[in-house]
Amino acid sequence: MRRKLVVANWKMHGNLRWNRTLLEGIVSGVRDLYHVEIAICVPHPYLFQAQQLLHGSNIAWGGQNVHPNEQGAFTGAVSAWMVADFGCKYAIIGHSERRGQFRETNETAARSIKVAIKAGLIPIYCMGETLEEYEAGVTEAVIASQLNGMLDTVGIRLLSHVVLAYEPTWAIGSGRTATPQQAQSVHAFIRGRVAHHDLKVAEGIRILYGGSVKASNAAQLFAMPDIDGGLIGSSSLDIDEFVAICRAANRK
């Protein structure tokens, strides 16, 4: 039985004052939820604040990326060990915004996954097709190449330490969500591909859906058999929305 996981991705939003209000509001809103796992991935400068405010709560915290190298002359970059130093449990890797804006590839993401695991973090590896790819009907081919491109470097043995996320880029921040059936079909495809390598890993691995998840559509998405929770962007910046999404995932 896979435990549902809801992960907030704050992206480049926040400041010390606003973060405190949001974190305290979420902590008190989800205090009674025990069936769902919750994490908040904040911008790196606020990891210390997240650690201070979330420590002892039922919410984990994480970073939004880690560099593929362990250390070195990489100005402005943050290593997996630095993120782990602040008690993080998770790190998002290969988000479509990193792929699109910072030219990250399956290969760099795979290397980041390896160092993240070595540093004791659970990587959340994002995959997803563009609108053009979706309309051309090549979603499965794109996902297969993102999954295989990562697996070539990471290997199936380490995959049991990874969370996967399906995030169609046409649904991210667009207000346009994949229907539960569309998302389920891609999630089942991903699990099937993993099963080709290892059935046990496929059964245990959590696959999150991301792309305009809101309080109003979360329950239908989470009811799908291969959707194990959500990666939440915009709706994680609103206490009531995010708490409602966590509640939807908390149902057994």
Ligand code: PEP
């Ligand atoms: C994301 O960027 O990971 C995401 C899912 O964003 P949104 O929920 O805003 O679509």
